[in-house]
Amino acid sequence: MVDIPVELPAGPETVTGDWTVGDREDIVLIAHGAGAGKDHPFLVGLADALGAEGLSTLRFNFPYVEKGRRMPGPAAHAIATWNAVVAWARTQEPSARVWATGKSYGGRMASMAVAEGLVVDGLAYLGYPLHAPGKPEKPRAEHLPVIATPQLFIEGTNDPFIQPLEQFETVVSTCQNARVAWVDGGGHSFEVKGQKRPAAEIGASFARVIAEFIRG
Numbered sequence: 616m617v618d619i620p621v622e623l624p625a626g627p628e629t630v631t632g633d634w635t636v637g638d639r640e641d642i643v644l645i646a647h648g649a650g651a652g653k654d655h656p657f658l659v660g661l662a663d664a665l666g667a668e669g670l671s672t673l674r675f676n677f678p679y680v681e682k683g684r685r686m687p688g689p690a691a692h693a694i695a696t697w698n699a700v701v702a703w704a705r706t707q708e709p710s711a712r713v714w715a716t717g718k719s720y721g722g723r724m725a726s727m728a729v730a731e732g733l734v735v736d737g738l739a740y741l742g743y744p745l746h747a748p749g750k751p752e753k754p755r756a757e758h759l760p761v762i763a764t765p766q767l768f769i770e771g772t773n774d775p776f777i778q779p780l781e782q783f784e785t786v787v788s789t790c791q792n793a794r795v796a797w798v799d800g801g802g803h804s805f806e807v808k809g810q811k812r813p814a815a816e817i818g819a820s821f822a823r824v825i826a827e828f829i830r831g
Contacts, residue, residue, distance in 0.1 A: 616631055616632070616633060617631065617632050617633075617634045617673075617703075618630075618631060618632075619631070619632055619675065619699055619700055619703045620699060621678060621692075621695055621696050621699040622695060622699070623678065623692055623695055624691070628678050628681070629681070630675055630676045630677065630678055630681050630696060630699075630700075631653075631675065631676055631681065632653065632673045632674060632675035632676070632700070632703075633653060633654075633662070633672075633673065633674045633675075634671075634672075634673050634707075635662065635666050635671060635672050635673075636671050636707075637665075637666050637668075637669045637670045637671045637672070638669040638670050638671060639671060639708045639710075639711055640710075640711055640712060641670050641671065641711060641712050641713075641714065641829055641830075642670070642671045642672070642673065642704045642707070642708065642711045642712070642713050642714065643662075643665050643670050643671065643672045643673070643714045643716055643825070643829070644672075644673050644675070644697075644700055644701065644704060644713065644714065644715050644716060644735075645658055645661060645662055645672060645673065645674045645675070645716050645717070645718075645721075646675065646677070646697070646715075646716070646717035646718065646720075646721025646722065646724065646725060647674075647676065647677070647680070647717075647718055647720075647721050648717075648718040648719035648720050648721055648742075649686075649687050649719060649720035650685070651718075652676050652680040653674040653675055653676045653680075654674075655718075655814065656813065656814040656815040656818070657718065657804065657814040657815065657817060657818035658674050658718065658818060659674070659815055659818070660813075660814065660815030660816060660817070660818035660819040661716075661741075661818035661819060661821060661822060661825075662674050663815075663819065664818070664819035664820075664821075664822030664823075665822045665825065665826065667822070668822055668823070668826040670826065670829070671707075671708075671711070673700065673703075673704060675696070675700050677692070677693050677696050677721075677724075678692050678696060679692070687720060690724065690727060693720075693721075693724035693727075693728075694724060694727055694728040694731060694733075696724075697715065697724060697725055697728040697733060698728060698733055701713055701715070701733060701734075701735060712736040712737075712829075713735050713736055714735060714736055714737045714738075714739065714825075714829055715728075715729070715733075715735045715737070715738050715739070716738075716739040716740075716741065716825065717739075717740060717741065718741045718742060719741070719742045719743070719744045719776070719803065720744065722738070722739070722740035722741060722742075722743055723740070723743060723744055723755060725738055725740075726738055726740070726743075726758065726759060726762060726766075727758055729762050729764055730758035730759075730761045730762055735764060736764070736765075736829075737764055737765040737766070737767065737828065737829065738762070738764055738765070738766045738767070739766075739767040739769065739825050739828060740766070740767065740768050740769060740770075741769050741805075741821065742769070742770060742771065742774060742776065742803050742804070742805070743768050743770065743776075743777070744776040744777075744803075745776055745777045745782070745783055745786060746776060746777075747776070748775035748776060748778075749775070751778065751779065751782055754782070754786065756786045756789075759786060759789065759790050759793075760789045760790060760791065762790065762791065763791050763792065764792070765792045765793070765828075766790055766792065766793040766794075767793070767794060767795075767796060767824075767825070767828045768787060768793065768794070768795045768796070769795075769796045769798065769821055769824065769825075770783070770795055770796070770797060770798065770801075771797075771798045771800070771801020771802050771803065771805050771806075771807075772797055772798065772799055772800060772801060773800055773801060773802050773808075774801065774802055774803045775802070775803065776803050796824050804817070805817050805821075
């Protein structure tokens, strides 16, 4: 467990992370979704499998989780956390490439941080929440075309956060450097009807595609 200082408008706070050292040429930072912290089995499974690929990983919490709250705080707090976590990672190995990965909310907050100037080598989203379910008229995409950093969207074809798919594909087409890895039949947590798999196993299944993205 590591402690990472974060400068917030109300003063400094600390978030915790789980740091595993692998290939020091690449560090993968892993953020949680809105409803679960860094220790969700999906993220633990992903981190373990990325470690098996030889990559260094850091799973971390946002400040609201550290305080025991269920709902995210202001986006500015999450963006500040992303900046702090990337800075911390660079102190571990200044020459390493740093990759930002996040489940749903965590990935979207990473994209907003990068659009505002945070420098990472790539972004990998695990279920990007384009809009709230049933509200495609309110997409969260205006900042995505600004991002020049390579982006990988890992998405389930049945995810209500990106329906209709045509709208999502149009958004991706506006990005400068982006591609999609589809999970046929997958929902927002990549559950597939008729297939029962532990969350850790589902998370681990994406390590190879992320590793290929990093090394490609």
